[in-house]
Amino acid sequence: MSEKIWLSSPHMSDEGYEMEYIKEAFDTNWIAPLGTNVDGFEKEVVKKVGAKHAAALVSGTAAIHLALIAAGIKEGDVVFCQDLTFSATANPIIYQRAIPVFIDSDYETWNMSASLLEEALEKYPQVKAVIITHLYGLSADLEKIVKLCKDKGVVLIEDAAESLGTTYKGQYTGTFGDYGILSFNGNKIITTSGGGMLLSDNEERINKARFWSTQARDKARHYQHSELGFNYRMSNVVAGIGRGQLKVLDQRLAKKNYIFEYYKKELQDLKDIGFMPVRHLNKPNFWISCITLCGEVRPEDVMDALAADNIESRPIWKPMHMQPFFQEYDFIGSDVGKTLFENGVCLPSDTKMSDEDLARVVKVIRSLWKDR
């Protein structure tokens, strides 16, 4: 069996930066949550992406949950959510007993359509917040979406779980909305094994998020609680991994870009193949290189052929309005997300891949076009 090629697996620094920070946590016995790595990681992420404040948390999902709470989302509130995304974007809306309304994507960005958002704002003038995703590291149509939300006074939350390092007009995704969230899950561009971060320019809200994330303990000697708390704070050991990983983010960005360009160069002549859209305002992080297929060769053929050679690939996210769990909620749009789901393939985008590995992937894919 050939060696396994992964879609996107953890890639620690060659220099061993992560272990240095972990060792420091051990040496100082700062194994408990909080400590220098947590503070340091928050400061370093803020500096890198140009946000003002950040709270390090156990996951990206927890960050979305706290963003909704910080935005005051309560039972019965309407929250717009990108339809084509991972379920983790939408689940926290349900945690708050709020009502999601799913909005379709456009082909230009693969993310929430600004014109459908406009339509949705007419239909639901009471909406409290909008959650957009920057799928696979492609930025959403930020200029239009930010303006629509500002004009209507609706809170904008950016799910930048997949787009750390992506810029739009030179500014990092996650810093355009009232809140941005990052994920450091094992498959993301950098990882802490599991983790997330909430970003905002609003210091008071970030301080509040830290408070909620550590069980909402009031300032008192005894255990006193005036609000609902959560155990959502990132640990000091995990944050050490993040500090080390952040040092190699630029290397990872360069490699992800290289992988996308490689596939494009080697596959673009194939009939009926398309690549994810890269627009001039947008400098993606190329977290995952995605293709679309609209001819005889179907995504299943590609995924099956790759799997037979021990190579991991995946379909594009299945839209939320097609998920059994979210059946009862409104959906605004048509079939853009559905079409991308049915025709898309996520190709291996692991930064540990060598040129030989990339050539192996390309060879398997090209073989499917041989007899057609």
Ligand SMILES: *Cc1c(COP(=O)(O)O)cnc(C)c1O
């Ligand atoms: C990974 C991911 C999340 C969730 O992040 P976790 O850290 O795994 O909780 C949320 N949204 C999107 C779009 C993601 O890809």
